[in-house]
Amino acid sequence: MPGKRPKPEEIVSKLRQVEVLQSQGKTAAEAIRSIGVTEVTYYRWRKEFGGLKLDQVKRLKELENENARLRRAVSDLTLDKMILAEAAKGNY
Numbered sequence: 001m002p003g004k005r006p007k008p009e010e011i012v013s014k015l016r017q018v019e020v021l022q023s024q025g026k027t028a029a030e031a032i033r034s035i036g037v038t039e040v041t042y043y044r045w046r047k048e049f050g051g052l053k054l055d056q057v058k059r060l061k062e063l064e065n066e067n068a069r070l071r072r073a074v075s076d077l078t079l080d081k082m083i084l085a086e087a088a089k090g091n092y
Contacts, residue, residue: 008049008057008058008060008061009054009057009058011045011049011057012049012052012053012054012057014035014037014045015042015045015046015049015050017031017034017035018031018032018035018042021034
């Protein structure tokens with residue numbers, strides 16, 4: 001059974017922990033293991049959140065949620081438009 005997903009703030013703090021551990025002389029693999037994630041997860045997180053500050057991560061997630069909401073709204077309106085166009089032609 002998988003555990004809960006970490007929040008973006010937790011991800012950023014774990015990425016910082018790895019940086020600190022590496023600066024203290026640990027290898028990347030040891031540092032990643034110490035935060036309790038796999039290397040694949042770490043590198044995926046670093047690709048997405050690397051170099052971002054906490055407020056930037058929050059804003060990124062807000063914008064992603066808003067973008068998804070707007071995409072759903074556009075697709076719903078496009079479907080409605082297509083239905084109305086078919087009804088106007090009389091091909092229903």
